[in-house]
Amino acid sequence: MRRRVAVTINGAKxxxxxxxxxxxxxxxxxxxxxxxxxxxxDTSNCGACTVELDGHSVKSCTVFAVQADGAEITTIEGLxxxxxxxxxxxxxxxxxxxxxxxxxxxxxxxxxxxxxRNPNPTEREIRLGxxxxxxxxxxxxxxxxxxxxxxxxxxxxxxxxxxxxxx
Amino acid sequence: xxxxKMIGASIKRREDPRLVTGTSSYVDDIPQTALVHMHxxxxxxxxxxxxxxxxxxxxxxxxxxxxxxxxxxxxxxGAPLPVTVCFVPEKKYPNHYPIAVDKVHYxxxxxxxxxxxxxxxxxxxxxxxEVRYDSLxxxxxxxxxxxxxAPVIHEELGSNLSYDMKLAAGxxxxxxxxxxxxxxxxxxxxxxIPIAIEPRGVVADYxxxxxxxxxxxxxxxxxFVKVWxxxxxxxxxxxxxxxxxxxxxxxxxxxxxxxxxxxxxxASRRLGRPVKWIEDRxxxxxxxxxxxxxxxxxxIAAKKDGTxxxxxxxxxxxxxxxxxxxxxxxxxxxxxxxxxxxxxxFDGRAIGVFxxxxxxDAYRGAGRPEATFLIERVMDLVARETGVxxxxxxxxxxxxxxxxxxxxxxxxxxxxxxxxxxxxKALEIVDYVGFRKEQAExxxxxxxxxxxxSTYIEICGLGPAAATEAAVGVSLWGMSVVNVHFTGKxxxxxxxxxxxxxxxxxxxxxxxxxxxxxxxDIDVQHGDTAIGPMGMDTxxxxxxxxxxxxxxxxxxxVQDKARKIAAHLLEAAEGDVVYENGKAFVxxxxxxxxxxxxxxxxxxxxxxLPKGMEGGLEATTxxxxxxxxxxxxxxxxxxxxxxxxGATRILRYVAVDDCGTRINPMVVxxxxxxxxxxxxxxxxxxxxxxxxAGQLRSGSLVDYLVPTAADLPSFELGATFTPSPVNPxxxxxxxxxxxIASSPAIIxxxxxxxxxxxVKDITxxxxxxxxWQLMHRNGGIKR
Numbered sequence: 001m002r003r004r005v006a007v008t009i010n011g012a013k014x015x016x017x018x019x020x021x022x023x024x025x026x027x028x029x030x031x032x033x034x035x036x037x038x039x040x041x042d043t044s045n046c047g048a049c050t051v052e053l054d055g056h057s058v059k060s061c062t063v064f065a066v067q068a069d070g071a072e073i074t075t076i077e078g079l080x081x082x083x084x085x086x087x088x089x090x091x092x093x094x095x096x097x098x099x100x101x102x103x104x105x106x107x108x109x110x111x112x113x114x115x116x117r118n119p120n121p122t123e124r125e126i127r128l129g130x131x132x133x134x135x136x137x138x139x140x141x142x143x144x145x146x147x148x149x150x151x152x153x154x155x156x157x158x159x160x161x162x163x164x165x166x167x
Numbered sequence: 168x169x170x171x172k173m174i175g176a177s178i179k180r181r182e183d184p185r186l187v188t189g190t191s192s193y194v195d196d197i198p199q200t201a202l203v204h205m206h207x208x209x210x211x212x213x214x215x216x217x218x219x220x221x222x223x224x225x226x227x228x229x230x231x232x233x234x235x236x237x238x239x240x241x242x243x244x245g246a247p248l249p250v251t252v253c254f255v256p257e258k259k260y261p262n263h264y265p266i267a268v269d270k271v272h273y274x275x276x277x278x279x280x281x282x283x284x285x286x287x288x289x290x291x292x293x294x295x296x297e298v299r300y301d302s303l304x305x306x307x308x309x310x311x312x313x314x315x316x317a318p319v320i321h322e323e324l325g326s327n328l329s330y331d332m333k334l335a336a337g338x339x340x341x342x343x344x345x346x347x348x349x350x351x352x353x354x355x356x357x358x359x360i361p362i363a364i365e366p367r368g369v370v371a372d373y374x375x376x377x378x379x380x381x382x383x384x385x386x387x388x389x390x391f392v393k394v395w396x397x398x399x400x401x402x403x404x405x406x407x408x409x410x411x412x413x414x415x416x417x418x419x420x421x422x423x424x425x426x427x428x429x430x431x432x433x434a435s436r437r438l439g440r441p442v443k444w445i446e447d448r449x450x451x452x453x454x455x456x457x458x459x460x461x462x463x464x465x466x467i468a469a470k471k472d473g474t475x476x477x478x479x480x481x482x483x484x485x486x487x488x489x490x491x492x493x494x495x496x497x498x499x500x501x502x503x504x505x506x507x508x509x510x511x512x513f514d515g516r517a518i519g520v521f522x523x524x525x526x527x528d529a530y531r532g533a534g535r536p537e538a539t540f541l542i543e544r545v546m547d548l549v550a551r552e553t554g555v556x557x558x559x560x561x562x563x564x565x566x567x568x569x570x571x572x573x574x575x576x577x578x579x580x581x582x583x584x585x586x587x588x589x590x591x592k593a594l595e596i597v598d599y600v601g602f603r604k605e606q607a608e609x610x611x612x613x614x615x616x617x618x619x620x621s622t623y624i625e626i627c628g629l630g631p632a633a634a635t636e637a638a639v640g641v642s643l644w645g646m647s648v649v650n651v652h653f654t655g656k657x658x659x660x661x662x663x664x665x666x667x668x669x670x671x672x673x674x675x676x677x678x679x680x681x682x683x684x685x686x687x688d689i690d691v692q693h694g695d696t697a698i699g700p701m702g703m704d705t706x707x708x709x710x711x712x713x714x715x716x717x718x719x720x721x722x723x724x725v726q727d728k729a730r731k732i733a734a735h736l737l738e739a740a741e742g743d744v745v746y747e748n749g750k751a752f753v754x755x756x757x758x759x760x761x762x763x764x765x766x767x768x769x770x771x772x773x774x775x776l777p778k779g780m781e782g783g784l785e786a787t788t789x790x791x792x793x794x795x796x797x798x799x800x801x802x803x804x805x806x807x808x809x810x811x812x813g814a815t816r817i818l819r820y821v822a823v824d825d826c827g828t829r830i831n832p833m834v835v836x837x838x839x840x841x842x843x844x845x846x847x848x849x850x851x852x853x854x855x856x857x858x859x860a861g862q863l864r865s866g867s868l869v870d871y872l873v874p875t876a877a878d879l880p881s882f883e884l885g886a887t888f889t890p891s892p893v894n895p896x897x898x899x900x901x902x903x904x905x906x907i908a909s910s911p912a913i914i915x916x917x918x919x920x921x922x923x924x925x926v927k928d929i930t931x932x933x934x935x936x937x938x939w940q941l942m943h944r945n946g947g948i949k950r
Contacts, residue, residue: 035196036189038415040364041448045868048364076189089187093179096833099841100667101186102193102365102415113911123881130876134868136364136416137667139844139905140876142837 004025005069009034010078016023018065024058025049027065028075036076036105040134047133050106051075057113059132076105079112087153088146097146099137111147119155123148173676173686174896177500177833180672181686185602186413194368194385195445202370202523203232205431205444206289208279208296209454210271213307213523213861214320215300217269220279228544230288233438234296236279237268243433245401249391249426252640254502255493258519260490261321265399265426271300272320272488273525274861275453277426282434282442299767305523305861309483312520320521327729329486329519334501336576337512339468342477346468350548356537356928358460358485358855359848360865361530362873363666365415367452372432378913380436384428387417388704389664393696395424396432403905406651411694414666418845419529420455421666422706423492427454445519452866452879457855458530461497463827465542467548468512473555473563475511480541484519487526494527495519496639499534499626505575506542507624507799513576523861531845532903536626536910543621543911544928546920547711550622551927557915558599561590561622581624581797583889584825590622593801593823603803610923615810615942616818617920621802621912627900628712628796628891643703649678650785651722651729653771655749655764656688659718662702663710664694668838668902672708673830674718677896681722682729683749684763699786708798708900711830716894717790724786729766732784735777736761736769744782796891796899800824802843802908804916813939815851815917823885824904828897835901836884842905843882848874849906856933872932 002017009032016031019030028037028051038060040048049060052074079086088108091097098104107130113123114129121129126147135143152158170915185191194693222234247262266277279296283289304318311317312327320327343349370383380402386392389409397404414421427444435442446454463485468476482501486494501515546564550557568585575581606616629635632642646662659678664671675689682689692698703713726746733751734741743753752760769775770784805819822839830837852872856864865871890897909933917933918926926941 018275019287029195034189035192038193038365039195039447040366040415041868043867043869045873046364046448076187080188085184085187092187093183096837098182098183098186098258099669099837100363100414100416101182101191102367102413104186105189108187109762127876127879132362133273134362134847134873134875136362136418136873137841138837139840139842140879141844141882144876144881 003066005065007068007071007073009073010075020064021068022065023061024063024065024068025060028060034075034077038102038105040102045134046103047110048103048106050109050133052109052112057110076108088150091146091150092152095142095146095149097138097142103133103135107135107143111150115147115151115154120151171680173679174828174830175832176676177831177845178672178676178686180669181675182669182671191413193365193415194370194383195561196551197370197383197412199370199441199443201440202437203282203440203442204283204286204289205434205442206286206293207277207427207430207444207700208281208293210267210274210276212271212279212300212302213274213305214303215271215304217267217271217278218301219301221297224297225281225292227286228292228295230284231292232282232284234279234281236268240433241268245397246399248493249428251493252488253493254496254498254638255330255332255519257332258495259324260329263489264431273523274863275525276488277430280430280434287774307522307524307857307859307861309485309520309522314524320523327521329521331489332517334515334517334577335513337477337514339477339479339514342468342512345476347471348469348549348552350552352465352548352928354463354465354541354544356459356461356463356540357931359458359530359853360452360855360871361418361420361455361458363416363418363420366446366448367421367425367427367455367817368445369428369431370441370443371435373432375439378402380432381408382428382432383410385414385421386411387421387664387666389694389696389704390702390704392424392428396428399429400432408697411664417666418531419458419533419706422529423456425703449867452871453525453863456528457487457525458493458527459537460527461537463537464857465541465545467545469549469553471553471624473549473553473560473855475508475510475545475549475564477510477514478545479514481516481518484517485524485527486519486521487524488489488521489526491526491528493529496529496699497534497537500537502577502579503535503626504538504541506539507566507622508542508755509566510576524857531842531906535903535907536846539621539623539625539907540911543623543915547915548927556595557620561620562587579626580794582794582891582893584622584797584799585889586622586799588683588887589799589823589825590801593803593821596823596883596885597803597805597819597821613810615808615920615923617806617808617916617918619804619912619914619916619919621908621915623908624799625904625907626795626797627708627903628792629707629709630713630792632791634792643709644711645717645790646699646783646788647714647717647721648699648787649718649725651725651763651767653767655684655762657682657684659689659691660699661691661693661714662699663714664702664704665710666705668705668710669831669834672714673711673834676830677715677718678722681719681726682763683747708815708902711898712792712796712894712900713790715830715898716896717788720788720790724788725784728784729763732766732769732776733761736775738928764766766815785849792893794893796827796893798824798826798899798901798904800904802912804912806913806916808917808920808921808938810942813935813942815933815938817847817880819883820880821883822905822908823887824901825887825889826901826904827889827891827899830898838901839884839905840882842903843909844874846906846909847879847913848912850931850933852932
């Protein structure tokens with residue numbers, strides 16, 4: 001009993017026959033071949049699989065692929081424009097907001113939604129906004145700093161700053 | 168030598184662009200064709216005999232390729248999984264094979280593997296397996312496990328006791344005779360689950376024609392895994408390649424040769440196809456080793472002025488259902504339990520016991536967090552009992568700068584350090600005197616604030632080779648290859664295997680300073696046994712003290728050869744040639760310099776070399792230091808406990824650490840942040856809990872609380888710099904220091920906050936319920 005699912009991921013159309021039990025994260029990783037979205041648990045606690053679905057951040061391990069039929073999805077691979085990083089990606093790099101990098105794609109996707117809803121969050125608001133995403137490496141200290149830095153760059157009317165050089 | 172520019176620079180990590188864009192590859196992301204998926208069927212019983220496993224119905228399921236039980240696979244194991252000496256040469260332990268054959272010893276032990284065309288098909292078929300068990304009583308309590316009538320988990324050992332070892336020095340009886348104050352305390356190191364955010368995973372590909380095995384594994388120790396795959400499977404080591412690709416955190420949980428690495432390789436050899444196994448979190452929580460799970464009973468002899476005369480600690484270690492590879496590493500806690508303090512006598516005893524639980528092994532800090540928790544609680548217990556301020560108790564007992572290098576009662580020699588300076592700096596940042604006034608004020612208002620100190624010292628940087636071979640059973644050293652290419656760019660190969668630590672950046676900084684080649688022109692490679700001679704991998708905060716220094720030494724050798732080549736090209740005496748910032752010139756004439764590019768070109772256009780010199784511009788180093796390294800520091804936590812809810816809020820966390828030279832201070836701070844968070848996790852949130860049948864009640868991330876961003880404060884870090892005298896860069900490890908220091912700082916702070924309630928101790932994790940109970944027992948506050 002397979003069902004047809006058509007989605008747009010990072011602007012590209014995908015269409016597959018899938019088992020109804022297939023999770024969206026499995027669709028994204030195994031059928032669309034986009035492995036930047038990670039799986040870190042099976043209980044929706046860790047948030048490593050966070051993607052954007054029709055403008056809302058969702059944990060893609062908690063959505064069936066068939067539920068996403070017709071949706072527009074953005075994954076971590078869809079954030080950079082050419083070789084220019086998204087301000088959040090740039091900020092995570094600048095502020096050492098990652099170590100092993102496994103939680104990072106989900107963390108950045110969750111942070112993107114957080115800043116879209118609240119462009120100028122306090123530290124406490126950032127910390128509460130990230131409760132659904134676990135990181136074991138950074139103690140969240142530099143993740144918070146990264147999001148604060150990105151908020152400055154992304155704020156409406158902020159000067160577009162040229163990305164800093166590698167070193 | 169060139170002036171150091173890159174060492175000490177907080178340059179951005181070179182690893183990050185691929186990680187922030189999701190374009191790197193962890194094991195599960197590596198594309199493979201003709202892949203077979205493996206599902207491991209695990210024991211649902213903690214202690215039972217396997218009467219039979221019926222596979223016929225499962226084999227009929229869609230997509231199934233093969234099913235193997237322990238009985239099927241046993242003949243292929245040329246050796247059991249490795250067990251190292253790790254401080255306990257005299258111990259009993261059973262042979263541990265990657266899969267159970269007759270008996271299971273913990274919930275989660277592998278009993279069969281299902282190989283199928285997809286993961287879902289393999290898991291579906293696994294559910295059709297019919298396993299008949301003869302259940303035996305589960306042994307869970309360490310103290311009861313060694314009682315006479317306790318059921319024996321490994322019958323061939325005769326009992327559940329693995330070892331009972333004395334580690335003593337000095338006259339403990341004299342210390343207790345001299346004591347004006349004696350204290351007894353039991354301290355619990357609860358069982359922890361490491362939870363690297365990437366669970367483990369393995370892909371094994373055995374090529375039948377050619378007999379070569381390649382294994383990709385989410386491991387901290389690809390080189391060890393290579394050796395043991397060869398030994399256990401009987402494949403020449405030269406035909407085995409192990410790759411640790413991007414690894415999503417380890418924290419010690421990926422430090423051992425695991426059953427699944429052997430099982431995927433065997434399955435691939437049998438099927439002639441690549442085999443993939445990816446651990447899910449539910450599996451990870453029971454199949455990947457746990458940490459801690461110890462009881463420390465301590466008796467303290469002290470004087471009224473706070474001087475500690477001696478301690479008598481007994482460490483009970485829960486080994487789990489088997490003795491893991493580094494299962495006794497945690498006894499290192501006993502070796503360093505003297506901490507940063509002088510005392511006259513130490514009377515330690517370590518008791519290792521088997522139980523029907525997941526095996527325990529190294530978890531961030533591995534022994535040193537336990538040691539630090541003990542001795543830092545001892546200092547506060549003495550302070551409470553004598554009425555001397557905890558700061559003063561520490562100052563009174565500290566090893567002094569003039570005592571360095573200081574030899575502990577158990578014979579370890581500290582390399583350097585003045586422990587007063589980190590403490591003073593931390594006290595200044597936190598404004599200790601001001602805090603005490605505020606605390607007194609707030610108590611009057613019914614707000615309970617507390618401050619907790621942890622002035623730790625830890626041992627890391629494992630080697631040296633002779634000492635580690637004697638103590639651990641393996642010679643540990645650092646390895647590097649520095650290879651300058653034709654065009655003057657360089658490749659650095661290291662023996663460490665980072666999984667978030669940023670070696671690709673920091674070791675390029677080290678090589679850049681010596682060779683004058685820009686960091687962006689130096690590529691650092693790691694985690695692949697095919698690219699370098701051998702490595703001792705990454706754990707125990709060892710990499711920078713060993714492999715980082717090996718990079719420096721190889722770069723120095725390359726610089727030396729470059730100078731020789733330059734002297735020849737410049738027609739000068741070698742002694743007259745200076746090498747600086749990637750250029751060589753005759754002393755006094757820097758305008759006529761030749762660059763590293765020109766020198767490298769000559770190294771491969773070999774006719775330009777001096778007579779008798781071989782081509783190439785590369786060097787290899789196996790670095791063996793003269794001692795361990797001993798980072799130290801002072802961590803101070805300020806907390807408030809809520810009298811209504813019992814919840815603890817961390818108001819401030821100040822840490823002043825001394826890890827010698829910092830190659831990249833930004834990376835060092837990051838290691839501290841994460842380490843501190845993990846220690847806070849132990850102090851406040853995390854605990855693995857088994858029920859009486861040996862089933863894990865904390866079996867998912869719903870029940871096992873990993874700290875979230877909302878649970879933690881931002882950290883205030885300070886630093887002092889005491890270069891280690893035992894390696895050329897002067898570096899000490901910092902990967903575990905945060906975890907080692909933070910749990911006692913938090914608990915000391917909570918106990919301090921609860922002092923008005925007569926509370927002298929609280930067990931970890933200090934949950935709101937426990938705190939509330941302590942505040943409300945005996946009718947609440949005592950004024």
